Amino acid sequence: MSAPQSNPVITDVFVEGARKGWSIATSSTLPNVVMAFIIIKALEITGALKGLGMIFAPDRVDDVTRTRWRFAYRAYETL
Numbered sequence: 001m002s003a004p005q006s007n008p009v010i011t012d013v014f015v016e017g018a019r020k021g022w023s024i025a026t027s028s029t030l031p032n033v034v035m036a037f038i039i040i041k042a043l044e045i046t047g048a049l050k051g052l053g054m055i056f057a058p059d060r061v062d063d064v065t066r067t068r069w070r071f072a073y074r075a076y077e078t079l
Helices: 009-047 048-055 063-078
Strands: none
Touching: 009 063
């Protein structure tokens, strides 16, 4: 027969998990966050960020469309 296995101490399990989490944070997450910050800052300095914001901004809603939405909402409320 095999010897009975003892349960690991909770602090050892915590420390091992913390080491794995730190390793993941420093080797995977942190470089990506730093690179994203650098790209955003470079786009901001060159003015490209503002241009992209203008290109991909939602269209302005004109008064006719706003009025249509109001009538559609009122019709929906009466159902």
